Amino acid sequence: YNRPWNIAVNFNVELSFDPGEITPMINEYAEAENVPIDTARIAERIYYYTSGYPFLVSSLCKTVSEAILPGKPDGLTKKQWEDSDLEAAVQLMLKEKNTNFDSLIKNLENNDELYDSTFDIIINGAEFSFNTDNPAIETGVMYGIFRESKGKLKIHNRIYEQRIYNYMASK
Numbered sequence: 497y498n499r500p501w502n503i504a505v506n507f508n509v510e511l512s513f514d515p516g517e518i519t520p521m522i523n524e525y526a527e528a529e530n531v532p533i534d535t536a537r538i539a540e541r542i543y544y545y546t547s548g549y550p551f552l553v554s555s556l557c558k559t560v561s562e563a564i565l566p567g568k569p570d571g572l573t574k575k576q577w578e579d580s581d582l583e584a585a586v587q588l589m590l591k592e593k594n595t596n597f598d599s600l601i602k603n604l605e606n607n608d609e610l611y612d613s614t615f616d617i618i619i620n621g622a623e624f625s626f627n628t629d630n631p632a633i634e635t636g637v638m639y640g641i642f643r644e645s646k647g648k649l650k651i652h653n654r655i656y657e658q659r660i661y662n663y664m665a666s667k
Contacts, residue, residue, distance in 0.1 A: 512548030547653035559585040
């Protein structure tokens with residue numbers, strides 16, 4: 497344990513949730529609220545929008561629970577989560593102001609290469625190989641903007657992709 501080469505060992509920890517890790521959270525909610533929910537399907541849909549990004553997973557669930565469900569008609573379906581509830585929550589999230597989105601935009605604005613690469617992907621539809629030797633890609637990964645998918649550079653998740661698109665299109 498006291499070997500000198502351990503100092504430079506990479507610290508690789510996956511901080512995203514996969515659908516199997518989201519499912520127990522939804523199960524817990526369903527049990528607490530006494531509502532039947534197809535938790536595996538809902539977890540897959542949450543993952544579809546967030547790619548497991550922890551802040552977005554929690555925020556999406558909170559938005560469904562606190563902003564979408566109270567507006568539904570009374571009855572069992574008022575508490576039950578449906579795909580349309582997640583879609584409505586995503587639309588609300590895309591409009592909200594929060595520190596996560598503020599940081600996302602700030603990081604793009606403070607790094608021209610990162611902004612240009614992101615612009616090329618989102619607005620121009622460019623494709624790049626995933627290579628963290630490229631400083632812009634490395635920075636984008638560090639900030640949670642980029643991820644790798646099948647050797648290609650991708651925007652980390654659909655919510656970020658849409659939020660950044662809306663921002664860049666407005667400029």
